[in-house]
Amino acid sequence: xxxxxxxxxxxxxxxxxxxxxxxxxxxxxxxxxxxxxxxxxxxxxxxxxxxxxxxxxxxxxxxxxxxxxxxxxxxxxxxxxx
Numbered sequence: 001x002x003x004x005x006x007x008x009x010x011x012x013x014x015x016x017x018x019x020x021x022x023x024x025x026x027x028x029x030x031x032x033x034x035x036x037x038x039x040x041x042x043x044x045x046x047x048x049x050x051x052x053x054x055x056x057x058x059x060x061x062x063x064x065x066x067x068x069x070x071x072x073x074x075x076x077x078x079x080x081x082x
Contacts, residue, residue, distance in 0.1 A: 014047045015040075015058050025076035026065055034067060034074025 008016075018040070025032045037056045044050070059075055067076040 010048045011050045011054055012058060014044050015050075015055060018044050019062065021080055022077040023080050024063055024065070025067070025078040028067055028069050028076075029078075031078050032067070032069075033077045033079070034069055034072065035077055036072075036074050040075065
């Protein structure tokens with residue numbers, strides 16, 4: 001994820017912690033969750049206020065894919081198995 005002057009940005013740190021509960025998904029299966037950028041921003045906004053496009057950029061950099069299902073696009077996430 002993005003860094004500046006060797007320091008991890010607060011948005012990067014919070015999003016990284018948020019994403020630690022998920023694995024990447026590259027295909028549609030029953031256990032795939034689709035979340036929009038707006039949904040993810042809403043879920044982390046108690047910790048940071050990302051700039052427009054920042055979460056989407058970080059998601060792409062982290063290797064997450066956008067999938068289209070049921071008439072909408074979303075980031076493909078799968079809960080990490082313990």
